[in-house]
Amino acid sequence: MVRKFNEQEEEINELNVDIKSNLIATSSDGTLGAYDLRKAKFKVRSELMHSELFAVCPTKRYVYVGGEDGYVEVFNLNEYGNLLERIESGFDMGVNGIVELRPGLLGLSSQGSNKMRLLNVMPSKRLGFAGFHGDEKSDDDGIDAITISTDKSTVYTMICMNCTIKKWNMEEITDKIPVLRAQDAKNKKNRKVEGFFDQMIDKNEDDDDDDEDSDSDDEPKSKKRRAEDSDESSDDVEGEDEEDEEEEEEDTD
Numbered sequence: 001m002v003r004k005f006n007e008q009e010e011e012i013n014e015l016n017v018d019i020k021s022n023l024i025a026t027s028s029d030g031t032l033g034a035y036d037l038r039k040a041k042f043k044v045r046s047e048l049m050h051s052e053l054f055a056v057c058p059t060k061r062y063v064y065v066g067g068e069d070g071y072v073e074v075f076n077l078n079e080y081g082n083l084l085e086r087i088e089s090g091f092d093m094g095v096n097g098i099v100e101l102r103p104g105l106l107g108l109s110s111q112g113s114n115k116m117r118l119l120n121v122m123p124s125k126r127l128g129f130a131g132f133h134g135d136e137k138s139d140d141d142g143i144d145a146i147t148i149s150t151d152k153s154t155v156y157t158m159i160c161m162n163c164t165i166k167k168w169n170m171e172e173i174t175d176k177i178p179v180l181r182a183q184d185a186k187n188k189k190n191r192k193v194e195g196f197f198d199q200m201i202d203k204n205e206d207d208d209d210d211d212e213d214s215d216s217d218d219e220p221k222s223k224k225r226r227a228e229d230s231d232e233s234s235d236d237v238e239g240e241d242e243e244d245e246e247e248e249e250e251d252t253d
Contacts, residue, residue, distance in 0.1 A: 007042045008033045018058035020078045026053035032065055032073075034080045044081050049073055057098035057106070062121070064106060066095025072108070072119065087124045090117055097146035099155060101174055104181075107155060111142035116157060116168070120180050130173050133157045133166045 010028040017023055022043060023035040032046040032053060055066035058077070062084070065073040070092055074085040089095050093112025101107050101118075107130065108117040114134050118127040133143055145158040148170075155168040 016056045028052045054096045055098045068094040099148040109143040109146040
């Protein structure tokens with residue numbers, strides 16, 4: 001043995017190396033550890049996660065970690081102290097394997113299921129499953145290991161209980177899946193928001209129109225009242241004039 005690290009407290013479940021030459025280790029103590037291989041020293045340990053950590057998959061921008069609670073923990077590359085995002089995978093018994101099928105698209109496996117699930121990230125969206133390892137009606141044997149070829153065209157899964165390895169041609173699957181981008185999800189949300197407020201605006205405009213109609217209906221009534229008042233006042237004036245004329249005639253007599 002040439003080197004030993006003791007920074008993580010419980011057993012190490014998986015090791016991998018990112019493009020920055022950091023050895024990344026998932027542990028049952030719920031932490032992700034990073035060790036600088038060039039300087040041969042411990043670098044950082046993540047905050048305590050919500051459950052044990054199993055699988056780890058480093059990519060060019062992010063590092064994805066599978067947890068016992070069925071979530072995928074997302075870290076920025078070379079920034080392992082703080083969690084960036086949590087994504088629900090759909091597996092109830094933990095995420096034991098993660099491979100990157102293409103940028104933004106992950107293949108997930110679990111020891112509690114013989115399905116390989118598809119997960120889009122950035123934006124996060126579950127895309128169902130790619131297929132089954134073995135009989136689709138039997139979910140007794142879960143996938144124990146998953147790996148991908150260097151050209152990302154083929155995925156291999158293994159089940160220990162029945163001693164089988166399955167080869168998946170991923171090009172036939174990924175070609176049918178559209179590339180989802182964060183901007184597409186943002187535009188979709190904006191369209192929904194615009195539609196929602198458009199209805200409110202239309203409603204307000206209708207209310208304004210009703211108010212204008214009611215004002216126009218009230219206007220003739222007020223005019224009528226003014227006209228009636230003016231007529232009454234004119235009648236009073238005429239009556240007063242007649243009384244004055246009668247008094248003048250009596251005085252002349």
